Amino acid sequence: MNKYGLGVAVAAVGALIVAVPIGLKYSQATLLFGLIAAVSAPVVIHKIEDKNWSLGMLMGLTLFASFPFKKLFQIDGFINEIPVTLAYVVVLWVIGFGWKRSWR
16 A cells, blocks of 8 residues: 555545534434545545555545535435445445556
8 A cells, every 4th residue: 555545544534523423413424424535535546556455445435435425314224325335335446547557
C-alpha cells in the first residue's frame, strides 16, 4: 500500500471517529460516508498500483459507505445486504472509472 491508500484509510477511519462523538444520524452518516467513498474511489482504483490492494480497498470503501445506509433502512441479513453492497460496488466502480484500469 502506498501513501494514497494510507490517506484513504485515514480519511475513512477519521470519519468514523468523528461521526460517533458528534452523534451523526444514519441519514447524515450515509451522505458523509458516501461522499468520502465517492471521492476516494478514483484514488483507490488508479493510484494504488497493486491490483489486490486496490480491489480490497474498493471493497472496504463499499462496506464503509453502505453500512449507515443499511442501518437507516434496517436492512438485515446476508441475503438482503448483498444487493445493496453490489449496488455500492457498481456505483464506486463507475465513479472511479474502473474499466479504464488494466487489472492484469
